[in-house]
Amino acid sequence: MIETAQDPTIYQVIRDQHRAISELLAQLSREQDVARGQQLFTRVRDALDRHARAEEAVFYDVLAQHDAEGKKLARDAESDHSDIRRRLAELEVMRADDDAWGSRIEALTENVTQHVEFEENTIFPAMEAFIDDDQARTLAETFEALESRVEPEAAA
Template sequence: MIETAQDPTIYQVIREQHRAVAELLAELSRERDVARGQQLFGQVRDALERHARAEEAVFDDILAQQDAQGKALVKDAERDHAQVRQQLAELEAMRADDAKWATKVEALTRSVTDHVAFEESTIFAAVEAILDDDQARTLAETFEALESRVEPEAAA
């Protein structure tokens, strides 16, 4: 496929998804209905897992093939993803009316926010130094295709 300037780059696609997850997390933190809270949590969990797997597939290879700094960025991102997955597992084992639920959601939100800031500054800068705009648009298509293949139940 021929990429055009109208096609989104990988950075635009990921930024848009980051904003969507931030909105879901904000809604989850405000939700007081237990059933709706559990439903929102499932949406957050699935979105984060699909997103993380696709990110790992597209960014890790690019950065790991670079210098030691690129490999260090991959390790930092993997550590962030592992922390978020651990927090998701803890929330998965709870009900939304648990006394610790709100605190755990707040911690998850902080972890995701911190990772987003790291990714949108440091990782994006490293990848932008490697890819031109056409490659970034092609990578966006690859990212979206990979993400669509992650089954929601695999996210648990």
């Protein structure tokens, strides 16, 4: 496919997903019903997993190949993903009516928020410095294609 100026860039795609995940996390933190809380958690977990795996395979891979600083930024971002996966694994074995559920959701939300800020304020500008808009659109297409094929993994 030939990208046009109307096609989203990788930054737009990732930013839109960040907003959608943030909204899911906000809904999850407000949910009082245990069954709906468990269902929302599954949606959050799956969305985070697909998003992180596509970022690592497409976005961070390009970043890491650029230079030593890009490699360091990619490693830092992947470390954030590991922290988020650990929090998801903790929540996976809990019920939404567990006393610690709310504080664990809060900690997960904080990790995700910090990662989003790092990505949007540090990684995006680093990528924008060496890929043009056409490349950013191609990356978006690759990212979305990969993400649509990724089967979420249950938290370990």
